[in-house]
Amino acid sequence: MIRPIRQSPPLPCPPPVGGRVGWGVGPSLVLLGVLALSLSGCQSMGAAFSNTVSGTIDMVMGGGDTTEPPKPLEKIEPEIEIETVWDEDAGAGDGGQWLSLGVAGKGDRLYVADHEGRVTAFNLQTGDEIWQVDTGLALSAGPALGMGKVLLGTIEAQVVALDQDSGERLWTGQVSSEVLAPPRAGRKEVAVHTVDGAVFALDIDSGERLWSTDQQVSPLSLRGLGAPEILEDKVLVGFANGRMAMMRLSDGKVDWEKQVAVPSGMSELERVVDIDATPVIRDGMVYVTAYHGGVIAATLLDGEVIWRNEEIIASASPTITWRYLFVTDTDSDVWGLDETTGRTYWKQAAFHHRRLTAPVPYGEWLAVGDYKGYVHFLAQEDGRQVGRERVFRSPIRTPPVVIGDVLIVYSSGGDVAVLKVEH
Template sequence: MQRFSVLFLCSVLLTGCSGLGALKDAASGIGEYFGASDNADPPAELKEFEPAVKMTVLWDAGIGKGYAKQYVNLVPAVTEDKIFAVDRKGEVQARNRLGGDKLWSVDTELVVSAGPVAGRGKLILGTSNAEVVALNDSDGSVLWKTNVSSEILALPRIEGDTVVVRSSDGRITALDEESGATRWYYDRTIPALSIRSRGSPTIAEDVVLDGYGSGKLIALQLDDGKPKWEATIALPHGRSEIERLVDMDSDPIVNGNTIYVTGYQGGVAAVSLSDGEVLWRQSNLFSYTGMAAARRSLFVTDAGSDVWQLDMRSGADLWKQDELHLRRLTAPALIDDYVVVGDFEGYLHLLSQEDGSLVGRVRVDKSAIATTPLVFDDVVYVYTSGGTLAAISVKGLSGSSPDDRLRLE
């Protein structure tokens, strides 16, 4: 049986109980440091290897205080020519996506916990004070601000003229994208013991998909919030509340008419988008960071920071890369024929999709890369917990090296 330390017990939230704010702040994010194996094991040390692919930091820049040592979900957002990032204290910057030059910067004085997400000329942010805020992406001015039921850690989603947010108490709220007015909300019962996760809802074919406690996945109609179906992906088992903790808390992935989901002690499963039927379930691994899909494969970072390739049709495992064990890896992102993940020491690692072998590595910062790398137009973008925003090429530049990066103010 897996051993749990006091630190792990502190990493879960007793949602719905009062007086736990101090516990949340003290223990935020500790759970992501530990995987499914004995949590006394140290992270794997990096081994020297001959890279087959050159990774080059094209430019980097500082964004305020970064995460300010908090467990938050701050990510870069890109458009065709711009990249945006925000720090915990509310400093928002827009930069040229290709060169990194600063276009504008504003201090919103918000306590930002999630975002930004870009769409329809807006940047959408969530805060620890239960605010959803829309900024004009051309100058950072506030377009609207509205309140929801609790802190927002999940990334907002924009679909057409609707913004969907999930707050930490489990409520899903749909807002008008132009005004921020509430269109509908959906409450569901969540267990007293649950994981504090960066997982976010997904919208596909006018349906909002979201996993939650007790191993459930729900589909809500985007126009009115009414449930279309609910599926049980994994059943809790064990004697104690910790052993019975199951939380489908990673972002659902949609490919065609199939949804792929995973979560804490929930395995990996394929579910029909039409009716919620579970098509297959792989119970040998799970992830609370997330997955990526390409061709007929799923790529999964498991709870022990091992990276897997699974057959999308059956869930069968095709390869496993364990040389980065317990390095607190992000969910995978895909670029060309490679898988890219970040780790707790600021390294980006490049793996072959064919066999999982390590083919490239570069260090972006000394602070952790805690959220999934973002790939846009064959460039990898990351935002570290220490506040470094960086652009990385995986094809290399003739005559350059990682130390030749352009450092920007």
């Protein structure tokens, strides 16, 4: 299950279709994707759709065997007190779609975006609205913050920058396809990963395109993308074909590119190795999940894989503390792993098929949201349940966000709440 890895050679890539790197899509491929999902019993959280820009098929995956219902919650003895500091209606949420909309905070402000194009700034301490703007755009990713700007992506292949203080639109940049991962801001550039596998760098002051790169995408992939991760003058990105690359922000030149997740299995679905997780970086290492590719640890210097835990099928981003690596798998089981070896310390299966978010460290606990609007708190050392709170009546799809000593939770229905936990 867990073994040291010798770096495999890159897999051969099929020829590009048309004038852009990508796979052609025909009726047989669509049928294959539908049949693969039907036969596998995977739960769809939305319809399969054809991306008209890139010519790829993206499948929305819930994970696990749909014949097994979500596990009912059992009674627990709470070890913590959970206080709701405030909660407010912040718009229309994600509209039931699988989007990367959530919250972002800086200082005493919290920023929230919905799929209808509304962006709201709240006072983090009181919940008072500071400003709200209607961009008139179908937002699909963000907000992200950087250099005094609120950055968002749209379904119509746009990146938008608003002023953090006033909400004024500063610029709108064009990319090649839908943006399903929050943009990332560097000092001079904004890095954007689009659903057709391309990576763009836009000028942070004007939105002008500085460079772009293509990446071969798979014929069948999960609907979702990992956000780029910026490290000073570099950007690290994972792709739907199981490859990961480190590029220079100034010109897009590739420092290294490695096949960190290798497709295996007989069916197209079994060979899906999407890296839809945002890479997590710590002490010269990068940690990431790849669907059917396991949880992976590689060196930041050159992408050489050090260990891989193939027992876990996951697409959610991992998270890390001083000792543990935590991840939610496709069955909504939560795992605690040793960061240096990938060995399993514990597994919490009390939330099986409850569509958990990725786990988020909060103090000495982990926080996860579920499809019924509950926030669950687990002890980091052994995964035991220490508390829960039903915050909303609609699903929590995006991981909670920690700012200072509070936990911010955003629901699919557009509500935002600030929680505080004490022993």
